Amino acid sequence: MTKISDNLLLPCGVEIKNRFLKSAMTEGLANSDAIANERHNTLYNRWAKGGVGISVTGNVQVDHRYIERAGNVVIEGKQSNESLAALADWSKAGTQNNTHLWMQLSHAGRQTPFSINKESRAPSVQPLPTLGGVLKFGVPKELSKSEILNIIDQFVNAAEVAKQTGFTGVQLHSAHGYLLSEFLSPNVNQRTDEWGGSIENRSRLLITTIEAIRDKVGRNFPISIKLNSSDFQKGGFSHEESIEVAKILNNTSLDLLEISGGTYENFTALEIDSLNLKKAKTIKPQRSTKVREAYFLKYAEAIKEVISIPLAVTGGFRSTEGMNNALQSGACDVIGLGRPLCSEPNIVNELISGEKRSATLYENMLEFGPWILGLNSPISLMRSNNKAAQVYWCYRQILKIADGNEVDTKLGLFKAFLDHFRDDSANSKKYKAFWKDLD
Ligand SMILES: Cc1cc2nc3c(=O)[nH]c(=O)nc-3n(C[C@H](O)[C@H](O)[C@H](O)COP(=O)(O)O)c2cc1C
Known part of the structure; x- marks a missing residue:
């Protein structure tokens, strides 16, 4: 009977000490030069000491023009000695305690914020609307074949x-509506060449990238991807197509498939209903009839049936009982955790030792009062914004840990929200001033 403390052997031959994966969480810690720094070391050292088997970094961008937000680390072209040394320090700090540290690689595609670049790149010209009244994006231009x-x-x-530089694996971010997942989506990818159309064509960029990386990194280096179980949007990448992609992935040398779901328009990854508020366009994920805390488990089970690659599921796991049940039922091999590690960086040690039986459910405790948004706001908008604001609450806790401080679980949601937008706006301006080629 598999349990959370058991080790795991990956297809590449690497052994992971337990079944926990710290899921990628954007840190926003880099200065405008987009180079890693001491704060990354402090943060990832704390998470390594906290007991996770695999720690996946927040998305590291492969092109400084199309990033997810200011504060991302960027690795593009030949790296300076300063950048190489910083990355080596980061990996050293994050691999303590026999922890694997995998770098998540991403290209933001059409989800590049307007405050960073007025023009983005995407498979086709399908702009994103402004979301939640505050998130505005660059206007996409169709990628050429050579691009x-x-x-x-x-x-x-x-x-x-x-x-x-000592990272012990990589993960390609092919979920949540960033470029690799945009290619998978029939809504966003309307190309008629070999990169669009059939699911084989739409997954070509992802598959070719995995194999091209494998050629360079060798057989023993873990490669993972994060994939949507569905975009949960009408006309988007569906669950049936996700199963088809999983079958295709089976023929690659992938070591771990992490399952999530949703895009910015429908932030299912965090169980946020919809930021687009055009509910007609979105589909709510179905939970299993059995009571389960992890909301993509039902979808993961169907994927597990068609693949032999180890499977991680992320989203909602909180209790040892829920986690062990998922492992023992064979629905997944690895438990992904995000938000709990922002408020309780030591939670994995505590769950494995039995000191705690569940992470604290801060996401159910943090609420704006209705007075904050105005009494006329529709309830659905308030709920949606409340949950979205919890992401900013997590961002602020990440900053605290990175500065060597204790987390502040009494931090108000509204303050976290305001502080984040103040800093993000200032950081975006500094980033654009540093990189002179952005519009
Ligand atoms: C603060 C924060 C930052 C995140 N950044 C990323 C990211 O950079 N890449 C990614 O794949 N997912 C990101 N996510 C999604 C998480 O990896 C994870 O899928 C999600 O939080 C659901 O897991 P949970 O219920 O355990 O929090 C982020 C989530 C949060 C809360």
Whole structure:
């Protein structure tokens, strides 16, 4: 009977000490130069000491023009000695305590914020609306074939740098509506060439990138991807297509498939209903009839049936009972955790030792009062914004840990929200001033 404390052997031959994966969480810690720094070391050292088997970094970008937010680390082209040394320090700090530290690699595609770049790149010209009244994005331009080939090279280069600087694996971010998942989506990818159309064509960028990375990093280096179980949007990447992609992935040398779901328009990854508020366009994920805390488990089970690659599921896991049940039922092999590690960085040690039987459910405790948004706000909007604001609450806790402080669980949601937007706006301006080629 598999349990959370059991080790796991990956197809590449690497052994992971337990069944916990710290899921990627954007840190926002880099200065405008987009180079890692001491704060990354402090943060990842704390998480390594906290007991996770695999720690996946927040998304590291492969192109400074198309990032997820200011504060991302960027690995693009040949790295300076300063950047290489910083990455080596980061990997050293994050691999303590026999922890694996995998770098998540990403290209933000059409989800590049407007405050960073007024023009983004995407498979086709399908702009994103402004979301939640505050999130505005660059206008997408269709990628040319040579630009697509260049993006593969950018991912390969970043993976090689990750390996060279001591990271023990990489993960491609192919979920949540960033570029690799945009290619998978029939809504966003309307190309008629070999990169669009059938699911084989739409998954070509992802599959080619995995294989190109494998060629360079060798057989023993873990490669993972994060994939949506569905975009949960009408006309988007569906659950049936996700199963088809899983079958295709089975023929690659992938070591771990992490399952999530949703995009910015429908932030299912965090069980946020919809930021777009056009509910007609979105589909709510179905939970299993059995009471289960992890909300993608039902989808993961169907994927597990068609693959032999180890499977991680992320989203909602909180109790040892829920986690062990999922492992024992064979629904997944690895438990992904995000938000709990922002408020309780030591939670994995505590769950494994039995000191705690569940992470604290801060996401159910943090609420704006209705007075904050105005009494006329529709209840659904308030709920949606409340949950979205919890992400900013997590961002602020990440900053605290990175500065060597204790987390502040009494931090108000509204203050976290305001402080984040103040800092993000200032950081975006500084980033644009530093990188002179952004619009
Ligand atoms: C603060 C924060 C930052 C995140 N950043 C990323 C990211 O950079 N890459 C990614 O794949 N997912 C990101 N996510 C999603 C998480 O990896 C995870 O899928 C999600 O939080 C659901 O897991 P949980 O219920 O354990 O929190 C982020 C989530 C949070 C809360």
